[in-house]
Amino acid sequence: MRYTFEVKDYSLQKTLLSGQCFRWQEKKGGFWGVVGNSVLSVKQLSSGLVVDVYKGSISRRELISYFGLDVDYDLILSSISRDENVKNAVKKYRGYRILRQEPFETLISFICSTNSNIANTRAKVENLACLFGTQIGDQFSAFPDVKALADLSEEEIMKAKVGYRGKFIIETAGQLLKRDILNEVDGSKDEKAVELLTSLSGVGNKVADCVLLFAYNRFNRVPIDVWMKRILIKLYGQSEKAGYEKLEKFSQITFGKYAGYASHFLFELARKGELF
DNA sequence: TTCCAGGACCCTG
DNA sequence: CAGGGTCATGGA
Numbered sequence: 001m002r003y004t005f006e007v008k009d010y011s012l013q014k015t016l017l018s019g020q021c022f023r024w025q026e027k028k029g030g031f032w033g034v035v036g037n038s039v040l041s042v043k044q045l046s047s048g049l050v051v052d053v054y055k056g057s058i059s060r061r062e063l064i065s066y067f068g069l070d071v072d073y074d075l076i077l078s079s080i081s082r083d084e085n086v087k088n089a090v091k092k093y094r095g096y097r098i099l100r101q102e103p104f105e106t107l108i109s110f111i112c113s114t115n116s117n118i119a120n121t122r123a124k125v126e127n128l129a130c131l132f133g134t135q136i137g138d139q140f141s142a143f144p145d146v147k148a149l150a151d152l153s154e155e156e157i158m159k160a161k162v163g164y165r166g167k168f169i170i171e172t173a174g175q176l177l178k179r180d181i182l183n184e185v186d187g188s189k190d191e192k193a194v195e196l197l198t199s200l201s202g203v204g205n206k207v208a209d210c211v212l213l214f215a216y217n218r219f220n221r222v223p224i225d226v227w228m229k230r231i232l233i234k235l236y237g238q239s240e241k242a243g244y245e246k247l248e249k250f251s252q253i254t255f256g257k258y259a260g261y262a263s264h265f266l267f268e269l270a271r272k273g274e275l276f
Numbered sequence: 277t278t279c280c281a282g283g284a285c286c287c288t289g
Numbered sequence: 290c291a292g293g294g295t296c297a298t299g300g301a
Contacts, residue, residue, distance in 0.1 A: 019282060114284060115283050115284080115297090116281055116298075116299090117280080117299085120299060161298065163297025164295090165297080201285095207282095225282035227282065280299105285296090286293105286295090287295105288291100289290105289293105
């Protein structure tokens with residue numbers, strides 16, 4: 001099955017190799033990855049995207065959702081470009097998009113990201129999928145479902161090299177098995193959503209915001225990681241010891257309704273050493 | 277060898 | 290609630 005999407009200003013490279021998702025790999029001519037239970041190959045055209053469904057099935061509507069093709073990108077860019085630094089970042093990084101990923105996978109992935117780096121996180125997430133997810137074809141695996149992770153012993157999950165996060169992952173999956181918090185988040189206002197997410201083991205403010213931004217597309221959420229903090233201190237005169245909420249609030253006021261989008265442009269540039 | 281990486285947790289003061 | 294130590298793992 002093949003889908004084509006006409007879209008301008010969409011860079012697969014910038015989007016899929018950014019720090020928002022962890023399972024895409026670039027091969028000759030395209031990107032390969034797993035979305036839900038489908039193995040996809042995605043190629044960049046000047047006029048848009050071509051998605052080949054290699055295994056499993058997925059609808060056009062689901063792809064539009066996943067790749068975030070249903071947003072007004074021009075509106076977002078013009079909104080965040082009112083800030084000069086962001087405007088500059090957008091010039092160099094135009095085409096970067098925020099995906100709309102599956103919440104559970106996003107949640108576990110960002111638990112894995114804590115006190116780690118992106119490359120290492122990718123390995124952990126891939127290990128979890130290979131070891132505990134349903135195999136699709138001979139080279140890919142779906143991300144494991146809630147029950148598959150909840151049922152693991154600490155010893156078993158250590159095989160995925162997730163380190164001390166293993167306990168958090170098992171506990172969080174167990175909590176979700178008892179109560180469908182990720183569904184409740186969907187209908188909750190931001191403050192309540194953060195409260196629900198941070199009630200999960202291994203989830204603090206930063207991971208909660210990543211989930212809200214990358215899985216629920218709440219573009220006003222601004223994950224304050226070490227990079228964003230550096231940016232806010234060096235470029236916006238914020239205090240070294242400002243707390244999380246203060247920095248996020250400042251970002252929302254400074255960058256506006258799509259502050260999360262703005263922060264990711266700055267983040268991607270900063271971590272490449274192109275911002276300072 | 278030591279330090280650090282998209283932090284969170286737990287314990288003190 | 291602010292400030293510390295601690296937590297596996299891999300790469301520089």
